[in-house]
Amino acid sequence: MIFKQYRYEPLGQASHLVASSEARQGFAIDPIADLGPDFYLLEAADMGVTLVGVLETHLHADYISCARELAARAGVPHHLHECAAGRVRYQFSPLKDGQHLSAGKVELEVVWTPGHTPEHVSYLVRDRSRGAEPWFVLTGDSLLVGDVGRPDLLLGDATFDVMDEGERAATLYRSIRDRLFALPDHVEVYPNHFGGSSCGGINLSGKASSTIGMEKLLNLPMSQPDAAGFASFVRETSRPVPHGYKTIKAINLGLAEKERGAPAIALNALAVDMALTRGAVVLDVRPALRFAAGHLPGAVNLQFNRDDLADRALSALPQDLDIIIHGEPEAVAGEAAGLLTGAGFRVAGYLRGGLAAWEGAGKTVATLRVLSVEDLRERISDYQVIDARERHEYRRGHIEGAFLLSSTSAWGDASSVPNHLTLAVHCADVARGGLVASILTRAGRDVSLVAGGMNAWREQGYPEVRETANHG
Amino acid sequence: MKVNNVIEDRVLDARGLMCPMPVVKASRELMLMQPGQVLKVIASDRAARTDFPAWVEDVGHQLLRSGQESNGTLVFYVRKREESE
Numbered sequence: 001m002i003f004k005q006y007r008y009e010p011l012g013q014a015s016h017l018v019a020s021s022e023a024r025q026g027f028a029i030d031p032i033a034d035l036g037p038d039f040y041l042l043e044a045a046d047m048g049v050t051l052v053g054v055l056e057t058h059l060h061a062d063y064i065s066c067a068r069e070l071a072a073r074a075g076v077p078h079h080l081h082e083c084a085a086g087r088v089r090y091q092f093s094p095l096k097d098g099q100h101l102s103a104g105k106v107e108l109e110v111v112w113t114p115g116h117t118p119e120h121v122s123y124l125v126r127d128r129s130r131g132a133e134p135w136f137v138l139t140g141d142s143l144l145v146g147d148v149g150r151p152d153l154l155l156g157d158a159t160f161d162v163m164d165e166g167e168r169a170a171t172l173y174r175s176i177r178d179r180l181f182a183l184p185d186h187v188e189v190y191p192n193h194f195g196g197s198s199c200g201g202i203n204l205s206g207k208a209s210s211t212i213g214m215e216k217l218l219n220l221p222m223s224q225p226d227a228a229g230f231a232s233f234v235r236e237t238s239r240p241v242p243h244g245y246k247t248i249k250a251i252n253l254g255l256a257e258k259e260r261g262a263p264a265i266a267l268n269a270l271a272v273d274m275a276l277t278r279g280a281v282v283l284d285v286r287p288a289l290r291f292a293a294g295h296l297p298g299a300v301n302l303q304f305n306r307d308d309l310a311d312r313a314l315s316a317l318p319q320d321l322d323i324i325i326h327g328e329p330e331a332v333a334g335e336a337a338g339l340l341t342g343a344g345f346r347v348a349g350y351l352r353g354g355l356a357a358w359e360g361a362g363k364t365v366a367t368l369r370v371l372s373v374e375d376l377r378e379r380i381s382d383y384q385v386i387d388a389r390e391r392h393e394y395r396r397g398h399i400e401g402a403f404l405l406s407s408t409s410a411w412g413d414a415s416s417v418p419n420h421l422t423l424a425v426h427c428a429d430v431a432r433g434g435l436v437a438s439i440l441t442r443a444g445r446d447v448s449l450v451a452g453g454m455n456a457w458r459e460q461g462y463p464e465v466r467e468t469a470n471h472g
Numbered sequence: 473m474k475v476n477n478v479i480e481d482r483v484l485d486a487r488g489l490m491c492p493m494p495v496v497k498a499s500r501e502l503m504l505m506q507p508g509q510v511l512k513v514i515a516s517d518r519a520a521r522t523d524f525p526a527w528v529e530d531v532g533h534q535l536l537r538s539g540q541e542s543n544g545t546l547v548f549y550v551r552k553r554e555e556s557e
Contacts, residue, residue, distance in 0.1 A: 202543065236541070236543065236545075237543055239487065239488060240485050240486075240487050240488050240489070241485075303490070305488070305489070305490050307488040307489055308488075308489045308490055308493045311489075311493055311496070311497070312490065312493060315493075315496055389491070389492070390492045390495060390527070391530065392495070392523070392526045392527040392529075392530035392531070393492075393523060393526065393527075395526070395530060396522070396523075396526045406492075407492065408492065408496065427491070428491055428519055428523075429491075431490060431491065432491060432492070455519075
Protein backbone atom coordinates (compact mmCIF):
# COMPACT_ATOMS: atom_id res chain seq x y z
CA MET A 1 0.00 0.00 0.00
CA ILE A 2 1.17 3.47 -0.90
CA PHE A 3 -0.71 6.33 0.71
CA LYS A 4 0.11 10.02 0.45
CA GLN A 5 -1.74 12.99 1.88
CA TYR A 6 -0.90 16.32 0.20
CA ARG A 7 -1.82 19.16 2.51
CA TYR A 8 -2.17 22.49 0.72
CA GLU A 9 -1.94 24.81 3.72
CA PRO A 10 -3.15 28.13 2.24
CA LEU A 11 -6.58 26.62 1.61
CA GLY A 12 -6.56 23.95 4.34
CA GLN A 13 -7.14 21.40 1.57
CA ALA A 14 -5.92 17.80 1.49
CA SER A 15 -5.71 15.69 -1.66
CA HIS A 16 -4.67 12.05 -1.62
CA LEU A 17 -2.90 9.39 -3.62
CA VAL A 18 -3.72 5.73 -2.91
CA ALA A 19 -1.81 2.99 -4.73
CA SER A 20 -0.77 -0.61 -4.61
CA SER A 21 2.96 -1.04 -3.93
CA GLU A 22 2.87 -4.42 -5.73
CA ALA A 23 0.80 -3.56 -8.80
CA ARG A 24 2.27 -0.02 -8.96
CA GLN A 25 -1.15 1.33 -9.88
CA GLY A 26 -3.14 3.93 -8.02
CA PHE A 27 -5.72 6.69 -7.78
CA ALA A 28 -5.45 10.43 -7.25
CA ILE A 29 -8.32 11.79 -5.13
CA ASP A 30 -9.51 15.42 -5.11
CA PRO A 31 -6.50 17.00 -6.92
CA ILE A 32 -6.32 20.78 -6.58
CA ALA A 33 -5.44 23.21 -9.39
CA ASP A 34 -3.19 25.20 -7.05
CA LEU A 35 -0.78 22.24 -7.08
CA GLY A 36 -1.64 21.39 -10.68
CA PRO A 37 -1.78 18.17 -12.75
CA ASP A 38 2.02 18.10 -13.17
CA PHE A 39 2.46 17.85 -9.42
CA TYR A 40 0.38 14.66 -9.19
CA LEU A 41 1.91 13.15 -12.34
CA LEU A 42 5.42 13.75 -11.00
CA GLU A 43 4.50 12.40 -7.57
CA ALA A 44 3.14 9.22 -9.15
CA ALA A 45 6.15 8.94 -11.46
CA ASP A 46 8.55 9.38 -8.51
CA MET A 47 6.97 6.38 -6.82
CA GLY A 48 6.86 4.37 -10.03
CA VAL A 49 3.06 4.40 -9.89
CA THR A 50 0.77 4.55 -12.92
CA LEU A 51 -2.49 6.36 -12.31
CA VAL A 52 -5.53 4.28 -13.26
CA GLY A 53 -8.20 6.79 -12.19
CA VAL A 54 -8.81 10.29 -10.88
CA LEU A 55 -11.55 10.42 -8.25
CA GLU A 56 -13.41 13.27 -6.66
CA THR A 57 -15.45 13.03 -3.49
CA HIS A 58 -17.69 15.84 -4.79
CA LEU A 59 -17.86 19.05 -6.82
CA HIS A 60 -15.96 21.61 -4.78
CA ALA A 61 -16.97 25.18 -4.06
CA ASP A 62 -13.87 26.45 -2.28
CA TYR A 63 -11.04 25.53 -4.62
CA ILE A 64 -10.60 24.86 -8.30
CA SER A 65 -10.21 21.19 -9.11
CA CYS A 66 -7.70 19.89 -11.65
CA ALA A 67 -9.28 16.41 -11.83
CA ARG A 68 -10.45 16.82 -15.42
CA GLU A 69 -7.02 17.97 -16.67
CA LEU A 70 -5.19 15.33 -14.64
CA ALA A 71 -7.45 12.54 -15.94
CA ALA A 72 -7.03 13.78 -19.52
CA ARG A 73 -3.24 14.06 -19.16
CA ALA A 74 -2.98 10.58 -17.64
CA GLY A 75 -5.49 9.14 -20.10
CA VAL A 76 -7.63 7.65 -17.31
CA PRO A 77 -11.28 8.02 -16.22
CA HIS A 78 -12.47 10.95 -14.11
CA HIS A 79 -14.90 9.51 -11.55
CA LEU A 80 -17.78 11.28 -9.83
CA HIS A 81 -20.96 9.97 -8.25
CA GLU A 82 -23.64 9.27 -10.86
CA CYS A 83 -25.96 12.00 -9.62
CA ALA A 84 -23.51 14.62 -10.92
CA ALA A 85 -24.95 13.71 -14.34
CA GLY A 86 -26.93 16.50 -15.93
CA ARG A 87 -25.32 19.05 -13.65
CA VAL A 88 -21.74 19.09 -14.89
CA ARG A 89 -21.07 20.16 -18.46
CA TYR A 90 -18.43 17.55 -19.29
CA GLN A 91 -18.03 13.78 -19.57
CA PHE A 92 -17.15 11.74 -16.51
CA SER A 93 -17.21 8.14 -15.40
CA PRO A 94 -20.22 7.70 -13.06
CA LEU A 95 -19.92 5.82 -9.76
CA LYS A 96 -22.68 3.94 -7.94
CA ASP A 97 -23.05 3.50 -4.21
CA GLY A 98 -21.26 0.29 -3.18
CA GLN A 99 -19.17 0.07 -6.35
CA HIS A 100 -15.57 -1.15 -5.97
CA LEU A 101 -12.51 0.25 -7.76
CA SER A 102 -9.26 -1.71 -7.62
CA ALA A 103 -5.56 -1.12 -8.10
CA GLY A 104 -3.91 -4.48 -7.52
CA LYS A 105 -5.04 -5.59 -4.07
CA VAL A 106 -5.90 -2.07 -2.97
CA GLU A 107 -9.65 -1.60 -3.17
CA LEU A 108 -11.81 1.51 -2.88
CA GLU A 109 -15.50 1.14 -2.05
CA VAL A 110 -17.84 3.98 -2.98
CA VAL A 111 -19.96 5.09 -0.01
CA TRP A 112 -22.59 7.68 -1.01
CA THR A 113 -22.58 10.36 1.68
CA PRO A 114 -24.71 13.27 0.36
CA GLY A 115 -25.35 16.42 2.39
CA HIS A 116 -22.46 18.82 1.86
CA THR A 117 -23.44 18.37 -1.79
CA PRO A 118 -25.90 15.92 -3.42
CA GLU A 119 -23.24 13.95 -5.33
CA HIS A 120 -20.87 13.59 -2.37
CA VAL A 121 -19.22 10.20 -1.86
CA SER A 122 -16.61 8.84 0.56
CA TYR A 123 -14.07 6.20 -0.43
CA LEU A 124 -13.58 3.29 1.96
CA VAL A 125 -10.15 1.72 1.43
CA ARG A 126 -9.08 -1.89 1.98
CA ASP A 127 -5.68 -3.49 1.42
CA ARG A 128 -6.58 -7.05 0.55
CA SER A 129 -2.95 -8.10 0.72
CA ARG A 130 -3.45 -7.61 4.49
CA GLY A 131 -7.09 -8.67 4.79
CA ALA A 132 -10.70 -7.78 4.08
CA GLU A 133 -11.10 -5.38 7.00
CA PRO A 134 -11.53 -1.71 5.93
CA TRP A 135 -8.47 0.35 6.90
CA PHE A 136 -9.34 3.98 6.26
CA VAL A 137 -11.94 6.21 4.65
CA LEU A 138 -11.51 9.36 2.55
CA THR A 139 -14.46 11.40 3.77
CA GLY A 140 -14.19 14.49 1.53
CA ASP A 141 -16.34 17.24 3.03
CA SER A 142 -18.78 14.99 4.89
CA LEU A 143 -17.08 14.05 8.17
CA LEU A 144 -14.17 16.34 9.05
CA VAL A 145 -11.89 16.18 12.09
CA GLY A 146 -13.91 17.75 14.92
CA ASP A 147 -16.44 19.17 12.48
CA VAL A 148 -18.49 18.50 9.34
CA GLY A 149 -18.66 20.04 5.85
CA ARG A 150 -20.97 23.04 5.61
CA PRO A 151 -24.28 22.35 3.85
CA ASP A 152 -25.05 25.91 2.78
CA LEU A 153 -22.92 26.58 -0.32
CA LEU A 154 -25.78 26.70 -2.79
CA LEU A 155 -25.61 28.17 -6.28
CA GLY A 156 -29.26 29.18 -5.96
CA ASP A 157 -30.15 27.37 -9.17
CA ALA A 158 -32.40 24.30 -8.89
CA THR A 159 -30.60 22.68 -11.81
CA PHE A 160 -27.47 22.35 -9.73
CA ASP A 161 -28.76 22.29 -6.17
CA VAL A 162 -31.39 19.67 -5.65
CA MET A 163 -31.80 20.33 -1.93
CA ASP A 164 -32.05 23.43 0.23
CA GLU A 165 -29.73 24.15 3.15
CA GLY A 166 -31.97 22.59 5.81
CA GLU A 167 -32.51 19.40 3.80
CA ARG A 168 -28.82 19.19 3.06
CA ALA A 169 -27.95 19.47 6.75
CA ALA A 170 -30.40 16.70 7.67
CA THR A 171 -29.08 14.55 4.82
CA LEU A 172 -25.49 15.12 5.93
CA TYR A 173 -26.41 14.13 9.49
CA ARG A 174 -27.94 10.86 8.28
CA SER A 175 -25.02 10.16 5.90
CA ILE A 176 -22.53 10.43 8.73
CA ARG A 177 -24.64 8.65 11.35
CA ASP A 178 -25.86 5.80 9.16
CA ARG A 179 -22.95 5.26 6.77
CA LEU A 180 -19.68 6.50 8.27
CA PHE A 181 -20.39 5.96 11.97
CA ALA A 182 -21.52 2.42 11.04
CA LEU A 183 -17.89 1.63 10.17
CA PRO A 184 -15.61 -0.03 12.75
CA ASP A 185 -14.03 2.37 15.27
CA HIS A 186 -10.49 1.57 14.10
CA VAL A 187 -11.12 2.91 10.58
CA GLU A 188 -9.01 6.00 9.97
CA VAL A 189 -10.57 9.21 8.65
CA TYR A 190 -8.86 11.38 6.03
CA PRO A 191 -10.99 14.39 5.09
CA ASN A 192 -10.65 16.92 2.28
CA HIS A 193 -10.19 19.84 4.70
CA PHE A 194 -8.43 20.84 7.90
CA GLY A 195 -7.32 23.96 9.77
CA GLY A 196 -8.59 27.29 8.48
CA SER A 197 -10.68 25.93 5.62
CA SER A 198 -13.98 27.76 5.31
CA CYS A 199 -15.68 24.52 4.22
CA GLY A 200 -15.68 23.50 7.87
CA GLY A 201 -16.79 25.48 10.90
CA ILE A 202 -15.03 26.92 13.91
CA ASN A 203 -14.52 23.46 15.44
CA LEU A 204 -12.48 22.13 12.51
CA SER A 205 -9.20 20.70 13.77
CA GLY A 206 -5.79 21.64 12.36
CA LYS A 207 -5.01 17.91 12.28
CA ALA A 208 -5.86 16.34 8.95
CA SER A 209 -6.67 12.80 10.13
CA SER A 210 -8.64 11.00 12.83
CA THR A 211 -10.53 7.73 13.36
CA ILE A 212 -14.21 6.82 13.25
CA GLY A 213 -13.99 5.93 16.98
CA MET A 214 -12.49 9.31 17.90
CA GLU A 215 -15.08 11.26 15.93
CA LYS A 216 -17.95 9.20 17.38
CA LEU A 217 -16.70 10.23 20.82
CA LEU A 218 -15.80 13.88 20.29
CA ASN A 219 -17.20 15.32 17.06
CA LEU A 220 -19.24 18.30 18.31
CA PRO A 221 -21.81 18.70 15.50
CA MET A 222 -22.52 14.94 15.56
CA SER A 223 -22.95 15.10 19.37
CA GLN A 224 -26.13 17.13 18.92
CA PRO A 225 -29.26 15.20 19.89
CA ASP A 226 -30.90 15.08 16.46
CA ALA A 227 -30.80 16.30 12.86
CA ALA A 228 -32.48 19.61 13.75
CA GLY A 229 -30.00 20.30 16.56
CA PHE A 230 -27.20 19.32 14.19
CA ALA A 231 -28.46 21.73 11.51
CA SER A 232 -28.68 24.71 13.85
CA PHE A 233 -25.32 23.91 15.46
CA VAL A 234 -23.66 23.74 12.03
CA ARG A 235 -25.25 27.03 11.02
CA GLU A 236 -24.19 28.80 14.21
CA THR A 237 -20.59 27.58 14.08
CA SER A 238 -19.89 28.05 10.38
CA ARG A 239 -17.23 30.37 9.05
CA PRO A 240 -17.81 33.11 6.46
CA VAL A 241 -18.50 31.61 3.04
CA PRO A 242 -15.39 30.99 0.90
CA HIS A 243 -14.39 33.95 -1.27
CA GLY A 244 -15.87 33.67 -4.76
CA TYR A 245 -17.35 30.22 -4.13
CA LYS A 246 -20.04 30.54 -6.80
CA THR A 247 -17.44 31.25 -9.46
CA ILE A 248 -15.26 28.38 -8.25
CA LYS A 249 -18.19 25.98 -8.25
CA ALA A 250 -19.24 27.14 -11.72
CA ILE A 251 -15.73 26.39 -12.98
CA ASN A 252 -15.76 22.95 -11.37
CA LEU A 253 -19.16 22.23 -12.94
CA GLY A 254 -17.74 23.13 -16.35
CA LEU A 255 -20.05 26.16 -16.66
CA ALA A 256 -17.26 28.73 -16.61
CA GLU A 257 -13.65 28.92 -17.65
CA LYS A 258 -10.79 29.40 -15.24
CA GLU A 259 -9.70 33.00 -14.71
CA ARG A 260 -9.53 35.16 -17.77
CA GLY A 261 -6.14 36.59 -16.83
CA ALA A 262 -2.96 34.56 -16.84
CA PRO A 263 -2.06 32.85 -13.56
CA ALA A 264 0.34 34.72 -11.28
CA ILE A 265 3.91 34.58 -12.52
CA ALA A 266 6.83 33.93 -10.21
CA LEU A 267 9.38 36.69 -10.79
CA ASN A 268 13.02 36.55 -9.78
CA ALA A 269 14.68 39.50 -8.02
CA LEU A 270 16.02 40.94 -11.27
CA ALA A 271 12.59 40.90 -12.93
CA VAL A 272 11.01 42.50 -9.85
CA ASP A 273 13.67 45.20 -9.79
CA MET A 274 13.06 45.98 -13.47
CA ALA A 275 9.29 46.17 -12.89
CA LEU A 276 9.87 48.56 -9.97
CA THR A 277 11.88 50.92 -12.15
CA ARG A 278 8.90 50.94 -14.52
CA GLY A 279 6.63 52.07 -11.68
CA ALA A 280 5.24 48.80 -10.32
CA VAL A 281 4.37 48.67 -6.61
CA VAL A 282 5.28 45.80 -4.32
CA LEU A 283 2.38 44.75 -2.12
CA ASP A 284 3.89 43.00 0.89
CA VAL A 285 1.22 40.75 2.42
CA ARG A 286 3.27 39.57 5.41
CA PRO A 287 2.39 40.63 8.98
CA ALA A 288 3.41 44.21 9.86
CA LEU A 289 6.23 43.36 12.25
CA ARG A 290 7.86 41.01 9.73
CA PHE A 291 7.49 43.76 7.15
CA ALA A 292 9.17 46.20 9.55
CA ALA A 293 12.14 43.85 10.05
CA GLY A 294 12.94 43.89 6.31
CA HIS A 295 11.14 44.54 3.03
CA LEU A 296 11.63 45.69 -0.55
CA PRO A 297 12.14 49.47 -0.71
CA GLY A 298 8.87 51.28 -1.38
CA ALA A 299 6.72 48.23 -0.59
CA VAL A 300 3.16 48.71 0.69
CA ASN A 301 2.20 46.47 3.60
CA LEU A 302 -1.27 44.88 3.57
CA GLN A 303 -1.44 41.79 5.72
CA PHE A 304 -2.89 38.67 4.11
CA ASN A 305 -6.25 37.42 5.28
CA ARG A 306 -8.11 35.14 2.91
CA ASP A 307 -11.55 36.44 3.83
CA ASP A 308 -11.05 40.13 3.17
CA LEU A 309 -7.69 40.84 1.49
CA ALA A 310 -9.40 41.90 -1.74
CA ASP A 311 -11.91 44.11 0.09
CA ARG A 312 -9.23 45.81 2.17
CA ALA A 313 -7.12 46.37 -0.94
CA LEU A 314 -10.13 47.92 -2.70
CA SER A 315 -10.80 50.21 0.26
CA ALA A 316 -7.17 51.33 0.57
CA LEU A 317 -5.51 51.31 -2.87
CA PRO A 318 -6.30 52.46 -6.41
CA GLN A 319 -6.89 49.66 -8.92
CA ASP A 320 -4.67 51.08 -11.66
CA LEU A 321 -1.39 50.08 -9.99
CA ASP A 322 0.90 47.42 -11.41
CA ILE A 323 1.24 45.16 -8.40
CA ILE A 324 3.91 42.64 -7.51
CA ILE A 325 3.10 40.49 -4.49
CA HIS A 326 5.60 39.68 -1.79
CA GLY A 327 4.22 36.94 0.45
CA GLU A 328 5.86 34.17 2.42
CA PRO A 329 5.44 31.28 2.04
CA GLU A 330 5.06 31.67 -1.72
CA ALA A 331 1.77 29.81 -1.76
CA VAL A 332 0.32 32.76 0.15
CA ALA A 333 1.68 35.15 -2.48
CA GLY A 334 0.06 33.04 -5.20
CA GLU A 335 -3.27 33.06 -3.40
CA ALA A 336 -3.06 36.81 -2.75
CA ALA A 337 -2.37 37.32 -6.46
CA GLY A 338 -5.48 35.32 -7.32
CA LEU A 339 -7.69 37.22 -4.88
CA LEU A 340 -6.47 40.63 -6.08
CA THR A 341 -6.73 39.70 -9.76
CA GLY A 342 -10.29 38.55 -9.09
CA ALA A 343 -11.02 41.97 -7.54
CA GLY A 344 -9.83 43.75 -10.68
CA PHE A 345 -6.27 44.67 -9.70
CA ARG A 346 -3.44 44.32 -12.22
CA VAL A 347 -1.06 41.78 -10.71
CA ALA A 348 2.18 41.35 -12.65
CA GLY A 349 3.39 38.44 -10.52
CA TYR A 350 5.00 37.63 -7.21
CA LEU A 351 8.53 37.64 -5.85
CA ARG A 352 10.03 34.15 -6.10
CA GLY A 353 12.08 33.07 -3.10
CA GLY A 354 10.90 35.92 -0.89
CA LEU A 355 13.14 38.36 0.93
CA ALA A 356 16.03 35.87 1.07
CA ALA A 357 16.19 35.73 -2.74
CA TRP A 358 16.00 39.53 -2.97
CA GLU A 359 18.83 39.93 -0.48
CA GLY A 360 20.78 37.11 -2.15
CA ALA A 361 20.63 39.01 -5.43
CA GLY A 362 22.44 41.90 -3.72
CA LYS A 363 19.38 44.18 -3.59
CA THR A 364 18.75 46.74 -0.86
CA VAL A 365 16.46 45.73 2.01
CA ALA A 366 14.54 48.51 3.75
CA THR A 367 13.42 48.41 7.37
CA LEU A 368 10.85 50.29 9.40
CA ARG A 369 11.62 51.39 12.97
CA VAL A 370 9.32 49.89 15.57
CA LEU A 371 8.46 51.69 18.80
CA SER A 372 6.82 50.26 21.87
CA VAL A 373 4.08 52.36 23.48
CA GLU A 374 6.51 52.93 26.37
CA ASP A 375 9.08 54.37 23.91
CA LEU A 376 6.43 56.59 22.40
CA ARG A 377 5.12 57.84 25.75
CA GLU A 378 8.63 58.64 26.97
CA ARG A 379 9.60 60.67 23.90
CA ILE A 380 6.18 61.81 22.74
CA SER A 381 7.38 65.36 22.03
CA ASP A 382 9.82 64.06 19.41
CA TYR A 383 7.00 62.66 17.27
CA GLN A 384 3.94 63.62 15.32
CA VAL A 385 1.54 60.79 16.21
CA ILE A 386 -0.47 59.43 13.25
CA ASP A 387 -3.65 57.50 14.07
CA ALA A 388 -4.42 54.99 11.29
CA ARG A 389 -7.85 53.96 12.63
CA GLU A 390 -11.28 55.13 11.50
CA ARG A 391 -12.88 58.34 12.75
CA HIS A 392 -15.30 56.62 15.15
CA GLU A 393 -12.42 54.84 16.85
CA TYR A 394 -10.45 58.08 17.04
CA ARG A 395 -13.38 59.88 18.65
CA ARG A 396 -13.73 57.25 21.32
CA GLY A 397 -10.18 57.93 22.50
CA HIS A 398 -6.90 58.94 20.92
CA ILE A 399 -3.43 60.07 21.89
CA GLU A 400 -3.28 63.82 22.46
CA GLY A 401 -2.19 65.67 19.33
CA ALA A 402 -2.64 62.62 17.12
CA PHE A 403 -3.41 63.30 13.46
CA LEU A 404 -6.12 61.06 11.99
CA LEU A 405 -5.04 59.38 8.74
CA SER A 406 -7.35 56.36 8.31
CA SER A 407 -5.95 53.32 6.52
CA THR A 408 -8.84 53.63 4.06
CA SER A 409 -7.84 57.15 2.98
CA ALA A 410 -4.07 57.23 3.55
CA TRP A 411 -3.13 56.54 -0.09
CA GLY A 412 -4.85 59.71 -1.29
CA ASP A 413 -4.30 61.87 1.79
CA ALA A 414 -0.67 61.13 2.67
CA SER A 415 0.36 64.64 1.68
CA SER A 416 -2.09 66.19 4.20
CA VAL A 417 0.04 65.04 7.14
CA PRO A 418 1.63 67.97 9.02
CA ASN A 419 5.27 68.40 8.21
CA HIS A 420 7.03 67.16 11.30
CA LEU A 421 10.39 65.46 11.55
CA THR A 422 9.33 61.94 12.58
CA LEU A 423 5.93 60.31 12.36
CA ALA A 424 4.84 57.63 14.85
CA VAL A 425 2.05 55.59 13.26
CA HIS A 426 -0.33 53.42 15.24
CA CYS A 427 -3.74 51.76 14.91
CA ALA A 428 -5.72 49.60 17.36
CA ASP A 429 -3.07 46.90 17.15
CA VAL A 430 -0.54 46.99 14.30
CA ALA A 431 -1.88 45.80 10.91
CA ARG A 432 -3.43 49.07 9.69
CA GLY A 433 -0.46 50.93 11.20
CA GLY A 434 1.84 48.90 8.96
CA LEU A 435 -0.20 49.87 5.90
CA VAL A 436 -0.25 53.59 6.70
CA ALA A 437 3.42 53.64 7.78
CA SER A 438 4.42 52.01 4.48
CA ILE A 439 2.37 54.53 2.48
CA LEU A 440 3.93 57.47 4.37
CA THR A 441 7.40 56.01 3.83
CA ARG A 442 6.70 55.91 0.09
CA ALA A 443 5.68 59.57 0.35
CA GLY A 444 9.18 60.31 1.61
CA ARG A 445 8.37 60.75 5.29
CA ASP A 446 10.48 59.57 8.22
CA VAL A 447 8.24 57.00 9.90
CA SER A 448 8.19 54.73 12.96
CA LEU A 449 5.53 52.07 13.60
CA VAL A 450 4.06 51.72 17.09
CA ALA A 451 3.71 48.04 18.03
CA GLY A 452 0.61 47.11 19.98
CA GLY A 453 -1.16 50.35 19.09
CA MET A 454 -4.03 51.84 21.05
CA ASN A 455 -4.76 48.52 22.76
CA ALA A 456 -1.28 48.48 24.33
CA TRP A 457 -1.47 52.21 25.11
CA ARG A 458 -4.69 51.62 27.04
CA GLU A 459 -3.32 48.56 28.82
CA GLN A 460 -0.56 50.79 30.18
CA GLY A 461 -3.21 53.22 31.45
CA TYR A 462 -1.73 56.09 29.43
CA PRO A 463 -3.94 59.17 28.94
CA GLU A 464 -6.23 59.66 25.96
CA VAL A 465 -8.49 62.37 24.57
CA ARG A 466 -12.18 61.63 24.00
CA GLU A 467 -14.65 63.44 21.78
CA THR A 468 -18.42 63.24 22.05
CA ALA A 469 -20.23 61.86 19.03
CA ASN A 470 -21.62 64.38 16.62
CA HIS A 471 -24.88 63.03 15.17
CA GLY A 472 -25.82 63.51 11.55
CA MET B 473 -34.67 34.90 13.83
CA LYS B 474 -36.30 37.05 16.51
CA VAL B 475 -34.60 38.92 19.31
CA ASN B 476 -36.85 40.90 21.64
CA ASN B 477 -39.38 40.94 18.81
CA VAL B 478 -36.76 42.45 16.48
CA ILE B 479 -36.65 40.85 13.06
CA GLU B 480 -33.67 41.66 10.89
CA ASP B 481 -34.05 42.55 7.23
CA ARG B 482 -30.49 41.66 6.30
CA VAL B 483 -27.61 39.79 7.87
CA LEU B 484 -23.91 40.63 7.59
CA ASP B 485 -21.48 37.90 8.58
CA ALA B 486 -18.30 39.80 9.45
CA ARG B 487 -16.54 36.96 11.22
CA GLY B 488 -12.88 36.55 10.34
CA LEU B 489 -12.56 40.02 8.86
CA MET B 490 -9.73 42.37 9.82
CA CYS B 491 -10.18 46.02 10.89
CA PRO B 492 -11.85 48.09 9.61
CA MET B 493 -13.79 45.78 7.29
CA PRO B 494 -16.69 44.90 9.65
CA VAL B 495 -17.59 48.60 9.80
CA VAL B 496 -16.90 49.24 6.10
CA LYS B 497 -19.11 46.32 5.11
CA ALA B 498 -21.88 47.23 7.57
CA SER B 499 -21.86 50.75 6.17
CA ARG B 500 -22.17 49.37 2.64
CA GLU B 501 -25.07 47.08 3.63
CA LEU B 502 -26.96 49.87 5.39
CA MET B 503 -26.57 52.09 2.34
CA LEU B 504 -28.56 49.53 0.34
CA MET B 505 -31.33 49.31 2.97
CA GLN B 506 -34.40 51.45 3.65
CA PRO B 507 -34.60 53.77 6.70
CA GLY B 508 -35.99 51.85 9.68
CA GLN B 509 -34.83 48.46 8.39
CA VAL B 510 -32.70 46.32 10.68
CA LEU B 511 -29.27 44.87 9.92
CA LYS B 512 -27.95 41.98 11.97
CA VAL B 513 -24.15 41.92 12.18
CA ILE B 514 -22.25 38.87 13.35
CA ALA B 515 -18.63 39.53 14.37
CA SER B 516 -15.82 37.53 15.93
CA ASP B 517 -13.30 40.30 16.60
CA ARG B 518 -13.27 41.17 20.31
CA ALA B 519 -12.48 44.81 19.52
CA ALA B 520 -15.89 44.99 17.83
CA ARG B 521 -17.56 44.89 21.26
CA THR B 522 -16.81 48.58 21.91
CA ASP B 523 -15.86 49.61 18.42
CA PHE B 524 -19.04 48.71 16.65
CA PRO B 525 -21.42 50.54 19.02
CA ALA B 526 -19.12 53.58 18.75
CA TRP B 527 -19.42 53.54 15.00
CA VAL B 528 -23.22 53.11 15.10
CA GLU B 529 -23.53 56.06 17.47
CA ASP B 530 -21.14 58.10 15.34
CA VAL B 531 -23.09 57.75 12.13
CA GLY B 532 -26.49 58.13 13.80
CA HIS B 533 -27.99 54.67 13.37
CA GLN B 534 -29.65 52.97 16.32
CA LEU B 535 -28.17 49.97 18.12
CA LEU B 536 -31.26 47.96 19.10
CA ARG B 537 -29.48 45.15 20.81
CA SER B 538 -26.08 43.52 21.14
CA GLY B 539 -24.97 40.31 22.71
CA GLN B 540 -22.49 37.49 22.82
CA GLU B 541 -23.33 33.91 21.99
CA SER B 542 -21.99 30.88 23.85
CA ASN B 543 -19.45 30.19 21.11
CA GLY B 544 -17.97 33.68 21.49
CA THR B 545 -19.44 35.38 18.44
CA LEU B 546 -20.87 38.88 18.86
CA VAL B 547 -24.22 39.90 17.45
CA PHE B 548 -25.49 43.44 16.85
CA TYR B 549 -28.90 44.61 15.62
CA VAL B 550 -28.72 48.02 13.96
CA ARG B 551 -31.73 50.02 12.77
CA LYS B 552 -30.97 52.33 9.84
CA ARG B 553 -31.51 56.00 10.61
CA GLU B 554 -34.16 58.14 8.86
CA GLU B 555 -32.79 60.14 5.92
CA SER B 556 -33.81 63.44 7.55
CA GLU B 557 -31.64 62.94 10.63
